[in-house]
Amino acid sequence: MRTHKVAVITGTNSNLGLNIAYRLIDNLDYEDKLTLVVTSRTLLRVREVIDLLKAYSEKHEKNMYVDYDYLLVDFTDMVSVLGAYYDLNNRYDAIHYFFVNAAQGVYSGIDWMQATKEIISNPLEAVTNPTYKIQRIGVNTADGMGLVFQANVFGPYYLIRKLIPQLSKGNAIVVWISSLMAEPKYLSLEDIELLKTDASYEGSKRLVDLLHLMTFKDLKALGIHQYLTHPGIFTSNSFFQYLNFFTYYAMLMFFYFARLMGSRWHNISGYKAANAPVYVATLANPNFERQELKYGSATYRDGMEYIVTEEVDPTGAYDVYKYIIRLAEDWDEKLKDQIVNSRIIL
Numbered sequence: 001m002r003t004h005k006v007a008v009i010t011g012t013n014s015n016l017g018l019n020i021a022y023r024l025i026d027n028l029d030y031e032d033k034l035t036l037v038v039t040s041r042t043l044l045r046v047r048e049v050i051d052l053l054k055a056y057s058e059k060h061e062k063n064m065y066v067d068y069d070y071l072l073v074d075f076t077d078m079v080s081v082l083g084a085y086y087d088l089n090n091r092y093d094a095i096h097y098f099f100v101n102a103a104q105g106v107y108s109g110i111d112w113m114q115a116t117k118e119i120i121s122n123p124l125e126a127v128t129n130p131t132y133k134i135q136r137i138g139v140n141t142a143d144g145m146g147l148v149f150q151a152n153v154f155g156p157y158y159l160i161r162k163l164i165p166q167l168s169k170g171n172a173i174v175v176w177i178s179s180l181m182a183e184p185k186y187l188s189l190e191d192i193e194l195l196k197t198d199a200s201y202e203g204s205k206r207l208v209d210l211l212h213l214m215t216f217k218d219l220k221a222l223g224i225h226q227y228l229t230h231p232g233i234f235t236s237n238s239f240f241q242y243l244n245f246f247t248y249y250a251m252l253m254f255f256y257f258a259r260l261m262g263s264r265w266h267n268i269s270g271y272k273a274a275n276a277p278v279y280v281a282t283l284a285n286p287n288f289e290r291q292e293l294k295y296g297s298a299t300y301r302d303g304m305e306y307i308v309t310e311e312v313d314p315t316g317a318y319d320v321y322k323y324i325i326r327l328a329e330d331w332d333e334k335l336k337d338q339i340v341n342s343r344i345i346l
């Protein structure tokens with residue numbers, strides 16, 4: 001019997017988001033049908049990404065089996081998050097895949113002096129765990145939360161929480177995209193909204209790891225299978241603005257050099273980076289085992305891809321979860337009268 005699956009990929013027009021979609025198309029059986037729900041903050045980028053996906057599915061002769069829908073959502077705006085929930089709720093009874101891929105940092109440039117020092121003293125480390133990207137401190141949203149916290153953690157978490165009935169009905173696989181850099185040192189329990197740190201991006205990924213550890217079992221009881229993944233290191237569109245022709249190619253050269261030196265994380269291509277997220281969604285565990293691990297996309301020297309699993313240090317998970325749950329309840333209250341059905345004529 002033909003199955004019809006619905007996949008939501010947040011931030012679909014990013015290099016990783018697009019390649020997650022490509023891999024889902026590649027994995028699609030000819031008997032099945034897939035609706036790809038692409039998300040962006042702007043209609044223009046939705047159009048661009050749907051055109052790219054259509055071209056890909058035509059090239060791979062899957063166009064008969066894939067269709068497209070879109071959702072405009074800005075995770076730094078809770079009314080927009082709630083609107084996204086209403087739209088998905090109205091359109092789909094069941095959702096089968098939900099990829100939390102959208103993310104942002106509050107970058108203001110590159111500290112070139114620091115970058116040069118790091119590259120000279122330890123080039124491999126400099127392109128694996130860079131500390132020379134300058135992040136602004138204390139950036140809030142209009143909702144009054146830390147911007148990176150809301151965009152990368154709380155906004156997506158709140159949307160998933162609202163969508164539990166649809167995810168449950170679809171026995172969905174929820175995939176969070178974390179990072180290699182999600183180290184415990186980047187998160188202070190005194191600063192869960194990441195307002196006092198100059199490493200809010202890394203801190204947000206650490207929060208993602210902890211939130212996953214605290215939620216996957218409860219979701220499993222509802223028939224929803226959540227996984228934690230990271231894409232290694234690949235070329236990202238968001239950092240191009242800080243690079244010119246020369247620095248971009250120098251960066252690429254260092255990435256290939258790192259891979260030759262044995263760095264398994266330098267996937268470089270978005271397609272290889274999307275390996276782990278799509279692996280957990282489509283291939284990994286028929287019995288949904290080992291959900292406590294973090295699944296990373298890795299590449300051998302010759303470019304052959306593989307998956308690496310790692311344990312996650314759970315320190316602080318309970319405190320983070322308690323904070324986020326309380327915040328979610330506050331927002332349930334604040335948003336309870338926010339969207340009314342304007343079509344009802346009184």
Ligand SMILES: NC(=O)c1ccc[n+]([C@@H]2O[C@H](COP(=O)([O-])OP(=O)(O)OC[C@H]3O[C@@H](n4cnc5c(N)ncnc54)[C@H](OP(=O)(O)O)[C@@H]3O)[C@@H](O)[C@H]2O)c1
Nearest residue numbers: 011014015016040041074075102103104233234236237238
């Ligand atoms: N690049 C790497 O080496 C690397 C390493 C580790 C982890 N990652 C993770 O991989 C994922 C994808 O990275 P990428 O570099 O491909 O992405 P990117 O180029 O930085 O693009 C970010 C995406 O997120 C969306 N987005 C940003 N802020 C948003 C907001 N407030 N609300 C809704 N959507 C928002 C953007 O959509 P619109 O602009 O269309 O709205 C865009 O599609 C991210 O989770 C990133 O943290 C990347």
